[in-house]
């Protein structure tokens with residue numbers, strides 16, 4: 477795909493880098509990354525991962541069988557994580573609004589925004605079809621949670637800054653990949669695992685797109701990009717934080733090993749930061765250096781917090797195992 481390239485703006489002092497200038501300066505990189513993405517992304521068919529033959533009518537209009545817990549074949553942890561992941565995917569209209577407003581709908585940026593939205597749309601469709609056909613979760617509760625969650629909408633913590641937005645999605649796409657992947661491993665259903673691996677693969681390609689864009693931003697506007705990375709890492713929240721009952725679900729997901737501080741530090745933050753070589757970026761001005769320092773201090777603290785969490789998790793799991801053995 478070729479989209480008329482926009483001339484890169486010559487190197488500017490950090491104060492001159494407005495969002496509009498950055499969007500123009502990065503257009504060429506967006507086009508390259510979009511073309512690379514389209515070459516490696518393989519289309520896949522969500523309906524092929526749904527065991528339709530297991531499906532049957534629910535109570536209500538068709539007078540079928542009401543849902544009950546014993547019909548669900550996935551693990552209790554899988555059930556909680558699948559619902560959080562699906563509701564997170566469900567808020568796609570709000571995410572589309574956020575990135576279309578920030579990146580625009582023109583040129584390579586616009587093509588990416590629409591392509592990304594189409595790929596993300598597949599995730600919610602596939603997971604919902606799977607959950608309903610296999611009766612993995614209560615469909616009434618799921619629908620009420622979707623209505624409540626989507627009615628709140630999603631507003632990014634980073635909509636004040638284009639670079640903060642790019643930094644956030646680079647980490648968030650990887651977080652989503654890991655969350656889907658680990659949910660699949662813990663769901664106790666091989667087909668569910670296969671479906672979530674497919675979705676996780678899409679999320680990984682999204683992460684690579686944004687990570688490469690962030691790398692280019694570090695080259696053209698190092699101080700502002702470093703500030704954005706530092707702010708985003710030190711204040712990171714998952715996009716599903718507004719889901720009803722999120723705190724309780726997040727605690728179960730953390731203890732169960734689907735997503736927790738250790739995973740966030742080791743499998744999400746560190747791989748992106750290492751790839752960007754953030755601690756080795758040189759030629760920074762005072763604000764960039766300060767942001768780099770803040771990031772280093774924060775990561776040290778997070779690692780220590782993650783170690784405390786690991787200990788609490790091990791103790792809790794040992795107590796649970798002992799209780800089970802005593803029964």
Ligand SMILES: [Fe+2]
Pocket residue numbers: 565596599652679
């Ligand atoms: Fe997704």
Ligand SMILES: [Fe+2]
Pocket residue numbers: 596649652678679682
């Ligand atoms: Fe994604």
